Amino acid sequence: MSGRWTLLVAGLLLLLGVGWWVLSPEPGEVRQVRLLLGTTVEIVAVHPDGAQLNQAVAAAFDEIARIERLMDPARPNSDVARLSVAAKALVVSPETAEVIALGQALAERSSGAFDMSLGRLKALWGLDGEQPHLPAVAEITVALRGSGPGSLVMDGRTARKAAPALQHDLGGVAKGYAVDRAIALLRQHGVTSAAVNAGGDMYLLGQRQGRPWRIGIQHPRQPGTVLCAVDVSNRAVVTSGDYERFFEQNGQRYHHLFDPATGYPSGRCQSVTVIADTVAVADALATALFVLGPEKGLALLSAYPGAEALLVTADGALHRSVGWQEVVTKNGGSRKSS
Amino acid sequence: MMRPRQKRMTRGDLLLAILLLLVALAGLVRMASAPAGARVVVSDGERVLYTAALDEVKDVDLEGPLGVTRLRIDAQGARILASPCPLKVCMGMGPARRDGELLACLPNRILVEVVGPQAEEDYDLLSR
Numbered sequence: 001m002s003g004r005w006t007l008l009v010a011g012l013l014l015l016l017g018v019g020w021w022v023l024s025p026e027p028g029e030v031r032q033v034r035l036l037l038g039t040t041v042e043i044v045a046v047h048p049d050g051a052q053l054n055q056a057v058a059a060a061f062d063e064i065a066r067i068e069r070l071m072d073p074a075r076p077n078s079d080v081a082r083l084s085v086a087a088k089a090l091v092v093s094p095e096t097a098e099v100i101a102l103g104q105a106l107a108e109r110s111s112g113a114f115d116m117s118l119g120r121l122k123a124l125w126g127l128d129g130e131q132p133h134l135p136a137v138a139e140i141t142v143a144l145r146g147s148g149p150g151s152l153v154m155d156g157r158t159a160r161k162a163a164p165a166l167q168h169d170l171g172g173v174a175k176g177y178a179v180d181r182a183i184a185l186l187r188q189h190g191v192t193s194a195a196v197n198a199g200g201d202m203y204l205l206g207q208r209q210g211r212p213w214r215i216g217i218q219h220p221r222q223p224g225t226v227l228c229a230v231d232v233s234n235r236a237v238v239t240s241g242d243y244e245r246f247f248e249q250n251g252q253r254y255h256h257l258f259d260p261a262t263g264y265p266s267g268r269c270q271s272v273t274v275i276a277d278t279v280a281v282a283d284a285l286a287t288a289l290f291v292l293g294p295e296k297g298l299a300l301l302s303a304y305p306g307a308e309a310l311l312v313t314a315d316g317a318l319h320r321s322v323g324w325q326e327v328v329t330k331n332g333g334s335r336k337s338s
Numbered sequence: 339m340m341r342p343r344q345k346r347m348t349r350g351d352l353l354l355a356i357l358l359l360l361v362a363l364a365g366l367v368r369m370a371s372a373p374a375g376a377r378v379v380v381s382d383g384e385r386v387l388y389t390a391a392l393d394e395v396k397d398v399d400l401e402g403p404l405g406v407t408r409l410r411i412d413a414q415g416a417r418i419l420a421s422p423c424p425l426k427v428c429m430g431m432g433p434a435r436r437d438g439e440l441l442a443c444l445p446n447r448i449l450v451e452v453v454g455p456q457a458e459e460d461y462d463l464l465s466r
Contacts, residue, residue, distance in 0.1 A: 033380075033388050034401045040387045042463075186397055198465045199385070218466035229461045241463040273465060 036064050037175050038072075038128075039199030045186055046208075056189030060182035060196065067178040070096055071170050073119070080170055087164040089179050093122040095177070096170070097157040099280070103173045106284045107149040110300055114288035115260040116324040119167025127256040132247045134327060140263035147260065176201050176238065176283030183279075193264065199233060200244075203279050204238045218243075220270035220312050227312070230327045232275060238282040240290050241271035257290050268293035269313055276307040285309070294319035376435075376454040378416045380409065382447040386464070392416065392435065392452060402446035409450060417448055418443065 030053050031044045043060055047053035070093050073080045074150035079096040092100070103116045121143040126132040135143075145164045153160045161168070175198050182196045185201045193206040195213060204213035212233040218242045230237065242265065246255035259266040272290045276282035285307060289297035294311045301321055302311050308327060313321040380388040380400055387400055390411060398409045405422035410420065415435025418428045421443050428443035434452050441450040 031388070031390070031396070032399055035403075040382075042388065042460075061430060195365055197463055198463075202463060202465060204463075213463065216459045216461035216464045218464055226461070226464070237465045241466065244466075 028053055028266060030054065032057055032061070034061055036061070037068050037174070037178055037198050042195070042197045043182070043186075044195045044197075045191050047189075047191050051192065054187050056191045057116050059167050059189060060185045063181045064178045064187045064198070066183055067095060067174065071099065071174040073167075073169065073333050079257070080168065081158055083161070084163065084167045086128060086159075089158050089160045090159050091130065092159050094157060095181075097154060097159070099170050099173050099177050100152065100154055100159060100168075102177070102280055104149060104152065104154065104171065105285060106173075106281070106288060110292065111301060112149050112260050113291040113296075113300075114171065114172065114284050115147060115149070116168050116170055117151040117166055118144075118258055118260060119169040120144075120165070121147070121263055122169060123256075125254070125256075127245050127247070127254075134249050144260070144263045154179035172287050173280050173284050175199070176203070176236070176281070179203050179236075179279040198279075200239045201236075201279050201283050205234060208235055208255040217310065218271070221316070227318075230275065232327060236276050236279040236282040237258075237273065238276075238279060238286045239271055239273040240283075240286040242269070243271070247326070257287060259291050266291045267314055269311055270316065271312045272297070273310045274301075274307060275309070276304060280305070369438040376452050377450045378409075378434075380452055381449045381451070387448075389407055389464075392454075400448055402443070402448050407443055409447050409448075415439075416441065416452060418448075418450070419450075422446060437463045 028050055029044065029046045030047045031042070033040055033042045041061070041064055043057050044052060045057050047056065069075060070078055071080050072078050073084060075081055079092040083090055083092065103114070106114045107116065121140065122128065124135045124139055125145045146166055151162045151166050152168055179196045179198050179201055183194070183205055186205065189204070193208060195202060195204050204215070212231035213286045214229050214231055214257060215237050216229050218239060218241065219225040220243050240257060242253060242257060243257035244256065246253050248284065255265045257266050258264065269290045272286045273287065274282040274286040276285060281304065285301065285304065288300060289309055289311060294313060294338045297311060298309065298319065298321055301307050308321045308322055308324045313319060342438055375440060376392040378390050379386060382402065387396060390396065392415065393413060395412045400407045400409055407418060407422070408420040410419045412416055415433035417433040418431065418441055421428050423443050423445040431441050434441050436448060438453060439452045442448065
């Protein structure tokens with residue numbers, strides 16, 4: 001081969017090599033899915049050191065499993081299970097105390113729209129089980145008795161229920177808290193780009209391949225389509241919708257997001273998406289806004305600087321917080337999701 | 339000994355070189371636009387566990403009630419490499435690469451579906 005042809009082939013190989021390097025997937029990316037917290041937990045993380053990356057992701061999953069052991073009401077020795085049968089004051093773990101304090105603050109700010117004391121009501125409806133059903137009015141009245149923001153008093157790590165029969169459910173905060181803890185572990189291991197997604201409760205750390213993470217928001221009435229997409233970095237995104245868990249009876253949809261004032265599923269919204277600094281706060285805010293509706297809900301949101309929300313009300317209308325439009329990158333769309 | 343004199347590049351050589359460069363550039367542009375293609379969606383029959391572009395070469399571990407099912411996505415499509423299920427029927431299904439093709443491991447509640455290609459813009463994760 002003559003010199004010029006050698007030069008030409010070398011140039012082409014170099015061009016292809018550079019192209020491959022520029023366009024190939026992000027190096028050192030790990031994506032793992034596990035069934036935890038009663039849902040699927042997905043971690044996507046990037047780090048140039050593969051061993052350190054695997055160690056970080058394993059530590060993050062371990063931390064989520066640890067939080068689950070503390071706060072899963074189905075585990076007999078969890079703080080929440082012990083609290084449900086406690087007749088007197090009970091000392092809980094620092095993590096459980098933190099979650100309860102966070103939930104109580106939001107319960108008070110939302111005037112009870114977010115409520116962690118609905119354990120009996122949720123069990124009565126059975127939406128987490130295999131046989132959900134419409135309870136009698138009298139049963140709902142009994143299940144709500146004594147519930148509300150003042151039904152659980154915390155003094156440091158000591159929890160005291162207002163009445164022994166009350167059942168508390170930390171699920172509205174605990175899942176988000178577990179994601180926040182997982183992100184903290186990833187950061188401790190030097191990971192600067194990651195997403196932790198626990199059944200829709202997600203935190204987006206850093207950037208993905210040099211740009212913010214792009215999150216599609218599920219359309220509440222059109223499975224397989226997205227309402228819009230948002231670009232976020234170092235923020236939490238949580239969506240609560242009436243399509244997640246529900247049953248229908250006589251043409252009426254009964255879902256899992258209850259209005260503590262009535263004991264029935266809240267009818268004001270189809271879905272609420274909240275962007276906030278932590279997943280725990282975004283999780284609890286999404287539930288509170290779903291119950292409150294757009295007017296009172298957006299007023300509550302203003303107490304959380306930097307938090308943004310998109311509400312789809314029962315009539316399908318969209319209501320956005322003032323800064324929502326700044327994070328939206330794309331309206332509409334029809335990406336098939338399942 | 340005299341070295342043979344290097345011939346100068348002719349007009350034909352130049353045209354050929356430009357043609358080869360254009361072909362290489364076209365290949366790169368094609369690589370860059372590839373993510374608009376089909377996707378792999380894995381669910382447990384009810385909820386989506388995982389989704390990725392079909393042209394992302396990777397192995398993914400998916401945890402089900404029996405243990406970890408390993409999914410491979412590469413040039414052949416998506417296929418199940420390893421499974422904790424007793425009969426390994428899912429591993430014998432081969433690759434799925436066309437829109438609507440399915441792989442399933444019922445004992446481990448893993449359902450793999452190829453969807454698309456879609457015309458809409460992509461996103462990294464779905465909040466639902």
